[in-house]
Amino acid sequence: DAMVIQNPRYQVTQFGKPVTLSCSQTLNHNVMYWYQQKSSQAPKLLFHYYDKDFNNEADTPDNFQSRRPNTSFCFLDIRSPGLGDAAMYLCATSGREGLAGVNEQFFGPGTRLTVL
Amino acid sequence: SQKIEQNSEALNIQEGKTATLTCNYTNYSPAYLQWYRQDPGRGPVFLLLIRENEKEKRKERLKVTFDTTLKQSLFHITASQPADSATYLCALPRKGGSYIPTFGRGTSLIVHP
Numbered sequence: 150d151a152m153v154i155q156n157p158r159y160q161v162t163q164f165g166k167p168v169t170l171s172c173s174q175t176l177n178h179n180v181m182y183w184y185q186q187k188s189s190q191a192p193k194l195l196f197h198y199y200d201k202d203f204n205n206e207a208d209t210p211d212n213f214q215s216r217r218p219n220t221s222f223c224f225l226d227i228r229s230p231g232l233g234d235a236a237m238y239l240c241a242t243s244g245r246e247g248l249a250g251v252n253e254q255f256f257g258p259g260t261r262l263t264v265l
Numbered sequence: 266s267q268k269i270e271q272n273s274e275a276l277n278i279q280e281g282k283t284a285t286l287t288c289n290y291t292n293y294s295p296a297y298l299q300w301y302r303q304d305p306g307r308g309p310v311f312l313l314l315i316r317e318n319e320k321e322k323r324k325e326r327l328k329v330t331f332d333t334t335l336k337q338s339l340f341h342i343t344a345s346q347p348a349d350s351a352t353y354l355c356a357l358p359r360k361g362g363s364y365i366p367t368f369g370r371g372t373s374l375i376v377h378p
Contacts, residue, residue, distance in 0.1 A: 153308075180364070189273070191354070191370040192309070239308050243364065252364050253299065254356075256308030 152176070153257035155240050161263045162230050170225040170260045172240030181223040182254070183215060184239040192239055198223060227262075235264045267293040267360055269369040277375045278345060286340040286372045288355035295357040298331055298338050303352045303371060312353075313340075345376045 153174045162168040172181065179200050184192035196205045198217045212234070214226040227234055237259045243252040270289040278284050288298065297316045301309035315322040315331045315338065322329045328341040342349050352373045356366035 182365075189370065191269075191368040194365065194367075197365065237306075241308070253311040253314065254301075254309070254366065256310065259306070259308050261306065 153240055153242055153255050155238075155257035155260050157260060158258060159261050159263070161265065162227075163265050164231065165229045168227050168230055168262070170227075170238050170240075170262070172223045172225070172257055173221050174240075174242045174255075174257075175221070176242055176244070176255060177220065178242035178244045178255070179220070180243045180252075181217060182241040182243075183213075183223070183225050184241065185234075186237045186239055186259075195225070230262070230264045232264050235262055237261050267291070267357065267367060269355060269357060269367060271355060271369040271372045273370065273372070275373040275375055277377065280346060280376055280378050282345055284342040284345045284349065284374050284376070286353050286374065288338040288340070288369055290336050290357055293336075293357065293360055294333060297358065298329075299356040299366060300327075300329055300338075300340050301354045301356060301368075303354060305352075309354055309368075342374070345374075347376045347378050350374055350376050 156171050182197040183195045186192045194206050195209045195213055196215050212228050216224045239259045240257040241254040243254050268291045299314045300312045302312055303309040313329045315329045317333055326343045330339045352371040354368050354371035356368045359365050
């Protein structure tokens with residue numbers, strides 16, 4: 150089945166120790182997104198790629214970086230994780246805009262990040 | 266800026282009853298609205314999309330309404346089951362017709378057997 154895969158599902162890191170989260174998709178979607186979601190809060194968009202074009206949200210800290218080496222893979226790098234970065238990180242994809250520019254998002258299962 | 270409001274209190278209902286969840290929005294007239302389901306520790310899953318010119322949309326036991334005058338969408342689950350227990354999020358495209366959605370915080374639904 151076509152899907153969005155995230156690895157690892159659980160990541161524990163130490164304060165200030167860089168960490169990379171990965172996302173892959175078999176849907177051949179051109180748009181990939183990274184969200185941060187904290188408990189009982191809405192998913193917060195960090196950035197997204199439209200094809201190879203990187204789009205950063207204005208309020209995403211510089212501590213967060215992303216790479217998309219090809220259509221299928223996207224990485225989230227947290228350069229110096231702080232305690233406040235502990236959250237669920239969700240990767241999502243969407244296809245080329247359909248009728249009237251409507252697109253549903255397909256999410257991966259998420260990576261739960263713990264910062265010690 | 267656009268604002269999405271979903272009831273932060275959990276909705277508790279008895280199995281077999283109809284669950285109704287609300288999504289209100291302000292400062293905006295979206296062309297469509299989406300509903301997602303999110304289980305604990307998992308990513309959201311798309312359920313339904315309704316466009317501004319549609320009053321109602323149905324899918325099996327699910328029904329969504331969209332009142333552009335009230336700036337409100339209602340999400341109904343009929344004949345609810347314990348397996349329907351989850352958090353339900355609404356999402357609207359950003360202002361300007363963007364393909365990027367903005368999500369509400371969701372409302373937790375708990376269906377008791």
